[in-house]
Amino acid sequence: GPKGRELLEKQERIDSSAVKYPGNIPIAFDAGKGATVRDVDGNTYIDMFAGIGVLNVGHSNPYVLEAVREQTDKLVHTVDFPTEARLDLIEKLDEIAPAGLKGENRVVFGGPTGSDAVEAAIKLAKYNTGGDGLIAFRGSYHGATSGAMALTANKGFKDDYTPLIPDVVHAKYPSPFIDRDEDGDSCARALKEVEEIIEDPYGGLANPAGIFVEPIQGEGGVIVPPEGFLKGLREIATENDIPLMFDEIQSGLGRSGQWWASEWHGVTPDIMTTAKALGGVGFPLSATIYHEDLDTWDAGGHAGTYRGHTVAMRAGTRAIEYIQEHDLLAHARDLGEHVRERLRSAGKGNDRLGEVRGRGLFIGAAFVDEDGNPDGDAVKAIQQYCFEHGVLVWTAGRHGNVLRLLPPLVLTRDLADTALDVIVDAIDHVTA
Ligand code: PMP
Numbered sequence: 402g403p404k405g406r407e408l409l410e411k412q413e414r415i416d417s418s419a420v421k422y423p424g425n426i427p428i429a430f431d432a433g434k435g436a437t438v439r440d441v442d443g444n445t446y447i448d449m450f451a452g453i454g455v456l457n458v459g460h461s462n463p464y465v466l467e468a469v470r471e472q473t474d475k476l477v478h479t480v481d482f483p484t485e486a487r488l489d490l491i492e493k494l495d496e497i498a499p500a501g502l503k504g505e506n507r508v509v510f511g512g513p514t515g516s517d518a519v520e521a522a523i524k525l526a527k528y529n530t531g532g533d534g535l536i537a538f539r540g541s542y543h544g545a546t547s548g549a550m551a552l553t554a555n556k557g558f559k560d561d562y563t564p565l566i567p568d569v570v571h572a573k574y575p576s577p578f579i580d581r582d583e584d585g586d587s588c589a590r591a592l593k594e595v596e597e598i599i600e601d602p603y604g605g606l607a608n609p610a611g612i613f614v615e616p617i618q619g620e621g622g623v624i625v626p627p628e629g630f631l632k633g634l635r636e637i638a639t640e641n642d643i644p645l646m647f648d649e650i651q652s653g654l655g656r657s658g659q660w661w662a663s664e665w666h667g668v669t670p671d672i673m674t675t676a677k678a679l680g681g682v683g684f685p686l687s688a689t690i691y692h693e694d695l696d697t698w699d700a701g702g703h704a705g706t707y708r709g710h711t712v713a714m715r716a717g718t719r720a721i722e723y724i725q726e727h728d729l730l731a732h733a734r735d736l737g738e739h740v741r742e743r744l745r746s747a748g749k750g751n752d753r754l755g756e757v758r759g760r761g762l763f764i765g766a767a768f769v770d771e772d773g774n775p776d777g778d779a780v781k782a783i784q785q786y787c788f789e790h791g792v793l794v795w796t797a798g799r800h801g802n803v804l805r806l807l808p809p810l811v812l813t814r815d816l817a818d819t820a821l822d823v824i825v826d827a828i829d830h831v832t833a
Contacts, residue, residue: 402442405429423795424788433460436812438793446788447808447820450795454619454651454763454807457678457729458720462811465681465719472715479709486711490718494675494690497660497721501669507696511705513685513713515650515676516544519613521689521703522672523548523566526611526644528702529695534568534606536598537613540621540799541574543648552613554621555799568606570598574614576624578756578767588626592633599641611644611672612637616662619651622798623765623805625758631668644671644695650687651763654678655724655810658734658761665760671695681716729810733761736817740764740806743818747825753779753832764806765797768832777801779831786827792820 408429412420431441436459438448451457458465472486491508498506511521527533535552537543543552550558551565559565572594575587595612598605612634618624638645647670652662654675659665661673672695676687685707707713724730741757744766748754753776755767768783770776777800784804787794797805804824808817 402427402440402444404441408441423784425785426789428788435459435462436809436816444791446791446793447816447823448793449787449806449808449812449820449824450793451807451809452683453677453795454656455677455680455683457655457810458682458723459809459811460682462682462720462723464723465716468715468719469682469684469712472712475711477710477712478707479711480706481709484709484711484714486714486718487709490714493718493721494688498690499661499663499669499673500667502673502690502692505693506690507693509689509691509698509703510708510710511687511689511703513676513680513687513707513710514544515674515687516546516549517705518650518674518676518687518689519543519549519552519648520546522613522646522648522674522691523552523610524703525672525689525691525695525698526613526646529697530610530643532606532608532610532643533566534570534609535566535611535613536595536606536609537569537571538574538615538618539571540618540624541571541613541615541648542618542620543613543615544650568608570606572598574618574621574624575627575630577627578758588628588630588633591630592637595634595637599637599643609641609643611646613646613648615648615652616666616668617652617657617760617763619763619805620797622767622803623759623763625665625760628666631663631666635668638671644691646670646672646674648674650674650676651807654721655730655733656761656763656807657759658730658737658763660730662760662763678720679717680713681718681720684710684713684716686710686713686717724810727811730761733810736812736814737761737764739814740817740821743821743825747828751828751832754828762806762808762810762812766804766806767798768802768804775800775802780804782831783824783827786830787823790823790826792823794824 405427575591680686
């Protein structure tokens with residue numbers, strides 16, 4: 402609309418060239434509620450993206466905002482003095498911690514972004530092992546700061562900034578679909594590669610400090626690893642006495658239909674990172690959660706001005722409570738299956754729609770061209786059609802060929818079906 406155009410033009414004039422507007426029609430947002438958001442011209446959209454998987458309890462969730470308002474009136478920010486807000490969140494995170502960390506963990510808050518939590522994990526792994534080499538995986542995304550960029554696989558994000566931290570080796574992240582896993586052995590091959598990286602002192606890492614992995618890859622294209630992969634990594638990490646680190650920034654806090662995506666595999670990390678949905682309704686907040694055996698830092702061993710942000714912490718605790726009280730994990734599992742089923746039906750007889758995958762409301766659908774190659778243009782066109790018809794969807798994958806859905810967990814089945822009507826039309830329209 403006209404107001405949206407005005408704001409977009411202004412943005413292009415005065416904002417950073419790094420801002421990447423995703424659409425081809427001008428949309429500027431004004432207000433959000435639950436799983437919907439309204440633009441400045443009065444149009445309403447179903448939000449199947451939730452600000453990159455941040456708004457798990459919906460836009461401006463009133464139960465969370467009630468606590469935010471109370472806290473804002475009392476105290477917004479301190480540092481390391483105890484506050485109920487910080488201690489309540491630490492207790493809440495322990496309550497929902499995966500089995501092997503529950504009752505045996507520590508939480509460190511540093512900076513507010515996911516990248517900050519990744520940096521803390523890197524420091525903790527290096528400090529505890531005395532090592533400096535890290536194993537990460539192809540297709541990974543871990544953030545925009547130097548350490549997190551080094552762990553991120555995609556060279557496009559980092560080649561202009563080398564040298565970063567030196568010793569990161571990227572191993573293959575196995576995917577039955579992408580590998581066209583004919584012998585069913587991509588998992589074993591990937592694990593062998595990790596072992597070789599650790600054991601070969603010349604071609605590999607001289608002094609490994611840990612393994613860093615997304616239990617479900619997000620930016621890489623919503624890739625769920627085969628059964629046995631994370632278990633295998635767990636064994637390798639234990640054998641070599643190095644920490645296994647899970648990046649749950651996108652996959653955690655209920656997104657996958659479990660509190661943590663690692664729970665789908667029954668594997669416990671030594672260190673895990675969380676952010677995005679942690680700030681409840683979109684406040685910036687991240688944390689690094691680790692086994693208490695690794696709690697070796699001296700006082701001040703890790704720092705960050707915003708490590709005591711009471712409002713973000715109150716919001717985070719309330720959001721977790723809200724998910725518990727409304728049983729949104731079960732809802733995410735059920736609704737996610739339903740969404741995947743509908744997408745799969747849309748793909749029946751359509752060679753352009755490949756694998757539909759994910760867990761819970763962490764969903765990806767891969768598109769290929771007539772020759773079976775990744776088709777980013779098709780997904781871009783589907784996204785545009787959806788924007789024009791009132792549904793916000795996102796993309797993922799190195800070739801941009803994965804349609805990614807990360808709706809709020811409060812999305813109702815009715816609203817999901819309304820959004821899916823549009824998405825399925827878009828698929829038909831673009832791949833016809
Ligand atoms: N890790 C993962 C798995 C992510 O998806 C992201 C963000 N997309 C990050 C780290 C970085 O988080 P932030 O953008 O808040 O720094």
